Amino acid sequence: MPEVLKAPLVVEFPFTRSLGPVQSAFLTGLRERVVLGVRTGDGRVLVPPMEYDPVTAEDLRDLVEVAPTGTVTTWAWNPAPRRGQPLATPFAWALVRLDGADTALLHALDAPGPDAVRTGMRVRVRWAAERTGAITDIACFEPYAGPDLDGREGPAAVTSEPRPHDGQFADPVTGIVAEARLDYVYSPGRAQSAHIHALADRRTVGERCPECHKVYVPPRGACPTCGVATTEQVEVGPRGTVTTYCIVNIKAKNLDIEVPYVYAHIALDGAGLALHGRIGGIPYDQVRMGLRVEPVWTDDARFPDHYRPTGEPDADYDTFKELL
Amino acid sequence: MTRDIAVVAFAQTDHRRTSDELSEVEMLMPVLHEVLERTGLRTADIGFTCSGSCDYLAGRAFSFTLALDGVGAWPPISESHVEMDGAWALYEAWTKLLTGDADTALVYSYGKSSPGRVRDVLTRQLDPYYLAPLWPDSVSLAALQAQALIDAGEADEPALAAVAARSRADADANPHAQLRGARPQGDYVVRPLRTGDCPPVGDGAAAVILAAGDRARALCERPAWIRGIDHRIEPHGLGVRDLTDAPSARLAAEHAGAYERPVDTAELHAPFSSQEIVLRKALRLGDDVRVNPSGGALAAHPLMAAGLLRIGEAAARIHRGESDRALAHATSGPCLQQNLVAVLEGDPR
Numbered sequence: 001m002p003e004v005l006k007a008p009l010v011v012e013f014p015f016t017r018s019l020g021p022v023q024s025a026f027l028t029g030l031r032e033r034v035v036l037g038v039r040t041g042d043g044r045v046l047v048p049p050m051e052y053d054p055v056t057a058e059d060l061r062d063l064v065e066v067a068p069t070g071t072v073t074t075w076a077w078n079p080a081p082r083r084g085q086p087l088a089t090p091f092a093w094a095l096v097r098l099d100g101a102d103t104a105l106l107h108a109l110d111a112p113g114p115d116a117v118r119t120g121m122r123v124r125v126r127w128a129a130e131r132t133g134a135i136t137d138i139a140c141f142e143p144y145a146g147p148d149l150d151g152r153e154g155p156a157a158v159t160s161e162p163r164p165h166d167g168q169f170a171d172p173v174t175g176i177v178a179e180a181r182l183d184y185v186y187s188p189g190r191a192q193s194a195h196i197h198a199l200a201d202r203r204t205v206g207e208r209c210p211e212c213h214k215v216y217v218p219p220r221g222a223c224p225t226c227g228v229a230t231t232e233q234v235e236v237g238p239r240g241t242v243t244t245y246c247i248v249n250i251k252a253k254n255l256d257i258e259v260p261y262v263y264a265h266i267a268l269d270g271a272g273l274a275l276h277g278r279i280g281g282i283p284y285d286q287v288r289m290g291l292r293v294e295p296v297w298t299d300d301a302r303f304p305d306h307y308r309p310t311g312e313p314d315a316d317y318d319t320f321k322e323l324l
Numbered sequence: 325m326t327r328d329i330a331v332v333a334f335a336q337t338d339h340r341r342t343s344d345e346l347s348e349v350e351m352l353m354p355v356l357h358e359v360l361e362r363t364g365l366r367t368a369d370i371g372f373t374c375s376g377s378c379d380y381l382a383g384r385a386f387s388f389t390l391a392l393d394g395v396g397a398w399p400p401i402s403e404s405h406v407e408m409d410g411a412w413a414l415y416e417a418w419t420k421l422l423t424g425d426a427d428t429a430l431v432y433s434y435g436k437s438s439p440g441r442v443r444d445v446l447t448r449q450l451d452p453y454y455l456a457p458l459w460p461d462s463v464s465l466a467a468l469q470a471q472a473l474i475d476a477g478e479a480d481e482p483a484l485a486a487v488a489a490r491s492r493a494d495a496d497a498n499p500h501a502q503l504r505g506a507r508p509q510g511d512y513v514v515r516p517l518r519t520g521d522c523p524p525v526g527d528g529a530a531a532v533i534l535a536a537g538d539r540a541r542a543l544c545e546r547p548a549w550i551r552g553i554d555h556r557i558e559p560h561g562l563g564v565r566d567l568t569d570a571p572s573a574r575l576a577a578e579h580a581g582a583y584e585r586p587v588d589t590a591e592l593h594a595p596f597s598s599q600e601i602v603l604r605k606a607l608r609l610g611d612d613v614r615v616n617p618s619g620g621a622l623a624a625h626p627l628m629a630a631g632l633l634r635i636g637e638a639a640a641r642i643h644r645g646e647s648d649r650a651l652a653h654a655t656s657g658p659c660l661q662q663n664l665v666a667v668l669e670g671d672p673r
């Protein structure tokens with residue numbers, strides 16, 4: 001078996017998301033260093049606030065302001081922060097019930113070590129220096145031993161009442177861009193690895209189905225008709241036939257090809273299905289079904305740059321109609 | 325409408341840390357062939373096919389369509405896919421068979437976590453407004469739940485370690501498991517959870533065949549009849565929930581009829597040791613119930629297949645005559661967010 005091929009693969013997907021009225025007020029509030037919750041029909045205060053009651057599903061719009069101080073309801077010590085997490089040094093994850101709220105908010109808690117953290121400890125919001133209207137406007141929580149809102153010292157139970165808030169701020173945040181990046185090490189599997197290895201020698205290798213004998217190029221490891229592994233490797237081409245094509249009139253970003261050009265399905269000789277490639281070396285309006293073509297390789301290329309006419313007579317329609 | 329529907333065959337891969345040399349369909353195909361072989365059915369005999377998988381695990385877009393090649397899906401078959409654990413694919417197939425549209429169904433699922441960093445990948449399933457921007461990884465969220473359990477006096481670290489040790493000891497008898505046999509609990513990954521409290525990261529696949537009525541009896545000596553199956557979900561806000569309980573699992577169990585008579589076996593999808601303790605309580609499982617004889621998710625945890633594995637393992641015990649009435653559970657999301665419960669029974673012996 002040839003060596004397993006591997007390559008880094010980065011998937012990035014910045015979703016742009018709109019906010020509902022409650023989420024908009026909450027995130028705009030964070031930008032203004034105000035923590036808002038929402039009151040449910042049965043009088044509970046949810047922080048972070050939701051658009052809908054998690055029990056009754058009713059619309060929630062009754063905003064209240066709660067304190068930036070609160071109590072840890074559970075925690076977990078994270079000795080090795082990962083990319084994107086709120087702090088780069090070891091920290092505690094904590095669910096924090098802010099004073100005036102009935103539910104808890106997840107965030108990081110900056111503490112010197114696990115021995116400095118316990119359920120029930122008092123904490124307060126540490127605001128980010130630059131705030132944009134996002135949950136990360138809270139940089140983290142930090143231990144807090146100062147007076148609470150009622151002026152009492154220390155970890156005494158807090159009875160501070162949430163205050164009604166109209167949720168109105170200048171220049172409200174109405175959407176967020178949720179950046180995401182995931183890193184992979186991609187390996188294409190047995191059949192595709194063999195195909196890619198052969199391409200390095202400028203050979204196109206497909207695989208034959210042991211049951212229906214169709215040759216798949218590029219091979220994916222299985223015959224979708226028979227549901228069995230394709231195992232026998234078969235070299236196809238290098239010449240082939242244009243089975244169908246289209247004329248591309250719009251220049252693609254980052255692609256240095258003059259338009260118009262032809263993109264075609266090409267059935268390589270011996271292949272049971274067509275692959276696709278660009279047709280060059282012939283005016284775009286002279287490409288036709290049945291045109292015989294061959295690959296053109298450029299230096300150091302891992303696959304043919306394009307296909308050009310061989311000069312042979314066109315293939316008869318009957319020879320490729322099953323491959324359309 | 326009532327129609328008796330049973331799991332009549334089950335197959336799984338060996339679950340391994342990596343499967344670099346195989347594409348997803350190459351990993352899956354032997355399992356599909358094995359499960360079909362057990363019944364003597366061919367793809368063309370199957371009335372409905374349903375799969376569960378998640379493209380984010382391996383970072384391969386539309387991987388489930390490539391996986392379909394292994395089924396033999398051309399010319400087109402009656403087929404569906406859920407971007408969830410295969411247990412939910414089984415639920416869809418069960419409803420399809422209930423309608424009478426099909427008499428047999430192939431259900432499969434697979435997960436190839438090795439190409440990515442699964443703790444990061446799973447953050448992308450969280451609330452995108454309040455949680456995902458903080459990248460809270462799956463172990464950290466489970467650790468918050470474990471600490472809540474410890475604070476409530478319902479567990480301590482030795483209790484967690486005992487769950488881990490029992491699971492891996494049981495896995496010794498399971499040739500497919502990834503972690504077999506005793507091993508040290510190791511260091512904290514995210515305190516209070518140690519390496520031993522966490523599931524292995526790995527690749528694997530599972531498949532089952534469902535059949536209705538007499539078809540099931542013809543295909544299997546002792547079908548594992550699905551007496552009830554239901555799935556329920558918790559509110560998505562973690563801070564709204566009581567993390568020491570799993571009311572959605574309890575509700576699903578009620579609807580599946582789990583409390584009507586005691587079960588002798590339970591296959592619980594508890595990726596973390598602490599979650600088994602939560603589930604035992606929520607599902608009211610006594611000490612006389614054999615929990616996770618397969619080793620459970622602590623011994624092998626191919627994401628998207630691990631829940632279907634629980635149903636398959638429970639059914640296989642009924643097939644072998646080692647259980648008469650078993651509960652199978654699957655979960656999805658952080659801290660037992662969504663829960664499915666199936667109750668399986670064998671005919672009296």
Ligand SMILES: [Zn+2]
Pocket residue numbers: 209210211212213214223224225226227
């Ligand atoms: Zn074939």
